[in-house]
Amino acid sequence: MPHTPETTPYPKRIASARTGRGGPLPAVLHVGASPEDGQRLTGIFQKAGWYLRSVPTISEALRHLRFAYSPVVISERDLPDGNWRSLLEDILSLPYPPYLIVSSRLADEHLWAEVLNLGGFDLLSTPFDRDEVQHVVGHACESWHRKRRQGDRPHARKRAASTGGEGVSLTQQG
Numbered sequence: 001m002p003h004t005p006e007t008t009p010y011p012k013r014i015a016s017a018r019t020g021r022g023g024p025l026p027a028v029l030h031v032g033a034s035p036e037d038g039q040r041l042t043g044i045f046q047k048a049g050w051y052l053r054s055v056p057t058i059s060e061a062l063r064h065l066r067f068a069y070s071p072v073v074i075s076e077r078d079l080p081d082g083n084w085r086s087l088l089e090d091i092l093s094l095p096y097p098p099y100l101i102v103s104s105r106l107a108d109e110h111l112w113a114e115v116l117n118l119g120g121f122d123l124l125s126t127p128f129d130r131d132e133v134q135h136v137v138g139h140a141c142e143s144w145h146r147k148r149r150q151g152d153r154p155h156a157r158k159r160a161a162s163t164g165g166e167g168v169s170l171t172q173q174g
Contacts, residue, residue, distance in 0.1 A: 027068065028137060029098070030054040031061040031087060032076035037103065040128045041074065048134055057081045062090055070098050071144035072137055074124065077104035077111070088119055096148070099140045103128070 030041050033056045045052040053070070055061050058081050061073065073091060075084045084102045091097045099121035104111060107125035115123050121140045124133060 027051045027053045027070050028141070029061060029064060029070040029073045030075075031058065031073060031079060032056065032103070033080050034076060034126075037076065037126055037128065040126075041133065044128060044130050044133050047130070050137075058087045058090065061087065065091065065094060065098070069096055072101060072121070072140045073098045074101045074103055074137070077102055077106070084115070084120070085118065092119060099144050101136060101140060 028045070028050065030038060030052055032038060032054070038054045042052055042054070053064065055064060056079075058079055061075075064070075065073075073087070075087050077084050079087065084100065088100050091100060100115075100119070101122050101124055102111070102115045102120055103124045103126050105126050107123050112123040115121075121143075122136050124136055
């Protein structure tokens, strides 16, 4: 039986982690091969008391997401086995798709608009700024959980927009 947010068991330290505003924060998944970015994110998450799981490739991310849910995935723009667009396409097919935050050293308005228009949640520039990461990830987790409590699939409206309907814009520890 596939795990869903309602049936997936979590270690106590994940279940008790909190966002800055007091909401629950299960493991956030980081997809990227940059050791510097992974180390910086790990430090930010540890100081915030949040849990981060890092994997280097899309295939490993999808394997993780099939067995444990994450409300948010932070992905480097370019990955060893694809890019953020191919990862987004794959995660949108999941029963409870996480929000995707793209990270890039070349974070500009064009990339930000592309991320939002294709269904991503937001864009983070690297090297990561602690306050920006905490704000964006906290907001993404709260938004994802709010949608789930309302009974919506988090990306349902965005998918409708990509097919011509009305939509809304969205933003190494083992």
